[in-house]
Amino acid sequence: MKIVTWNINSLRLRMPLLKGFVYEYQPDIIALQETKVADPLFPLGDCIGLGYRYVRFSGEKSYNGVAILSKYPIEESFCLEFYNHDKRHIAARIAGIELHNFYVPAGGDEPDEAINPKFKHKLSYLDLMNEWFLKNRNKNQNIVLVGDLNIAPLEHDVWSSKQLRNIVSHTDIERTRLNRNMNEFGFIDAPRLIFPETEKLYSWWSYRNLNWEKSDRGRRLDHIWVTPNLVTKPISSSIAKEMRKLKGPSDHVPVLVNIP
DNA sequence: ATGGTTGGCGCCCAA
Numbered sequence: 001m002k003i004v005t006w007n008i009n010s011l012r013l014r015m016p017l018l019k020g021f022v023y024e025y026q027p028d029i030i031a032l033q034e035t036k037v038a039d040p041l042f043p044l045g046d047c048i049g050l051g052y053r054y055v056r057f058s059g060e061k062s063y064n065g066v067a068i069l070s071k072y073p074i075e076e077s078f079c080l081e082f083y084n085h086d087k088r089h090i091a092a093r094i095a096g097i098e099l100h101n102f103y104v105p106a107g108g109d110e111p112d113e114a115i116n117p118k119f120k121h122k123l124s125y126l127d128l129m130n131e132w133f134l135k136n137r138n139k140n141q142n143i144v145l146v147g148d149l150n151i152a153p154l155e156h157d158v159w160s161s162k163q164l165r166n167i168v169s170h171t172d173i174e175r176t177r178l179n180r181n182m183n184e185f186g187f188i189d190a191p192r193l194i195f196p197e198t199e200k201l202y203s204w205w206s207y208r209n210l211n212w213e214k215s216d217r218g219r220r221l222d223h224i225w226v227t228p229n230l231v232t233k234p235i236s237s238s239i240a241k242e243m244r245k246l247k248g249p250s251d252h253v254p255v256l257v258n259i260p
Numbered sequence: 261a262t263g264g265t266t267g268g269c270g271c272c273c274a275a
Contacts, residue, residue: 118274209264210265
């Protein structure tokens with residue numbers, strides 16, 4: 001089962017890029033974030049045309065929005081709302097796997113809960129995610145959690161851990177909380193089974209750096225976590241960095257995992 | 261220390 005997560009930053013604008021990506025990679029399941037489209041305007045026909053007959057989405061005008069596109073039947077789906085009514089989560093059960101697709105709040109610029117409500121909400125969102133999984137699921141189930149988690153937890157998930165230590169996405173408080181969410185439940189960071197922790201690994205490069213490829217100041221904000229059952233056989237994983245080089249790219253690139 | 265770009269909407273906000 002080939003699964004991909006991608007913060008596409010406007011699905012309607014980047015439908016041609018999605019089409020090219022599908023042609024190249026043929027994933028079975030696609031989890032998208034920042035679709036930025038209200039449900040009545042969702043391009044369902046285009047998704048079906050790409051070969052994804054089973055589609056679920058939860059969107060809103062202008063902001064946020066998530067979707068799951070599947071080649072295999074979706075047996076059940078649901079959305080969790082941890083933060084206002086933002087459309088930041090959708091889950092679907094497909095072929096015996098429960099897939100959770102999250103778009104965690106970015107958290108604003110100032111990494112201080114006392115003065116930045118966005119940062120406070122980001123941390124609260126992570127707490128509520130953790131509580132939901134501990135209360136409602138266990139690690140012996142077949143669960144895949146993907147999405148733009150807006151945190152680069154490891155030293156080599158950013159270009160300079162030292163220079164980013166006070167930058168939202170790589171502060172100690174965020175890194176600790178994301179690691180707690182992963183470890184308390186028993187999720188495994190799937191791409192890091194393939195790419196060692198000593199190696200730089202990114203899924204996002206800022207639009208603001210036009211020289212992004214040369215300077216390579218990236219961050220790994222997009223994640224795929226799996227329960228132990230799903231890695232009893234060797235998995236593979238990759239990051240489609242070339243998608244960042246195309247004309248009119250998202251600032252995030254697709255992260256893939258193949259579960260045998 | 262600062263600013264840089266993008267998308268969606270509508271003259272600015274979030275990322």
